[in-house]
Amino acid sequence: MKTAIIGYGKMGREIEQILLERGHEVALIIDVENRSELDAEHLAGIDVALEFTTPTTAYDNLRTCIEHRVPVVSGTTGWTERLEELKQYCTEQHSALFYASNYCLGVNLLFMLNRQLAAQIERLQAKYGVEIEEVHHTQKKDSPSGTAITLAEGILEHLSSKKQWVNFAPIFDVNAIEEKRPVTEEDLVIRSVREGMTPGIHTVSYESEDDRLVLQHTIKNRRTLAMGAVIAAEFLCGKEGVYSMKDLMK
Ligand SMILES: NC(=O)c1ccc[n+]([C@@H]2O[C@H](COP(=O)([O-])OP(=O)(O)OC[C@H]3O[C@@H](n4cnc5c(N)ncnc54)[C@H](O)[C@@H]3O)[C@@H](O)[C@H]2O)c1
Incomplete structure (x- = not known):
């Protein structure tokens, strides 16, 4: 080519x-x-x-x-x-x-598992809270990451209890879509962290009163x-x- x-x-x-x-x-x-x-x-x-x-x-x-x-x-x-x-x-x-x-192939497998897990939790009507965290290097210009948005969209497609995602981003990030209103039960929170040289860690956590279930992907290099x-x-x-x-x- x-x-x-x-x-x-x-x-x-x-x-x-x-x-x-x-x-x-x-x-x-x-x-x-x-x-x-x-x-x-x-x-x-x-x-x-x-x-x-x-x-x-x-x-x-x-x-x-x-x-x-x-x-x-x-x-x-x-x-x-x-x-x-x-x-x-x-x-x-x-x-x-x-x-x-x-x-990254692994992240795309994570997208697939993320959608399947959200659909299964919806089917079981299981009482889990869900949250996304993304960690990237400090030079990253956008927040939340495109990957975190795709994960959020996968969850919103299936979990009827969540209506939209909201972002909590580091204060130094001028491009961050920081939320100015209080979070409600219908918000899917994406936490953005910027530190060191990290190429990218994405975590989806489901938490009930009794247990915690985590899907996580870490990129080791570009x-x-x-x-x-x-x-x-x-x-x-x-x-x-x-x-x-x-x-x-x-
Ligand atoms: N989709 C993915 O899998 C994936 C993976 C890694 C990074 N990214 C994204 O890709 C983008 C670039 O990442 P990076 O780590 O290479 O960033 P980088 O800052 O190292 O490189 C960006 C380059 O674009 C150049 N540039 C700026 N304006 C330009 C213009 N008008 N025309 C041509 N070049 C221009 C800059 O000078 C710089 O060299 C970011 O948005 C990042 O989030 C996506």
């Missing part, structure tokens, strides 16, 4: 290494200094692009790829209030988009995330449409 990397930060660099190891060409690298090169001329002949930038820049970058009908793997989190709009644009343009809040994104790019190459990890895992 002839690829483009948009965002040459921690993930972009890791992705480049894996693309090269797997025999692909990295024909274009875009970062802040040369962002004006994300245009028709430079995208010509690119089979697939991988976008890992920032919450404020992802939408425009992805839209540009879609406009020029370059299939694009989207990894940036913290901007997904516009994801539906972009999916629609992609369909209209007959282009291709792959979005995952987390490209390579697993980059590998998942490259596999998604290989999957997307030559396709049209909107895809997610559910399609890849089939």
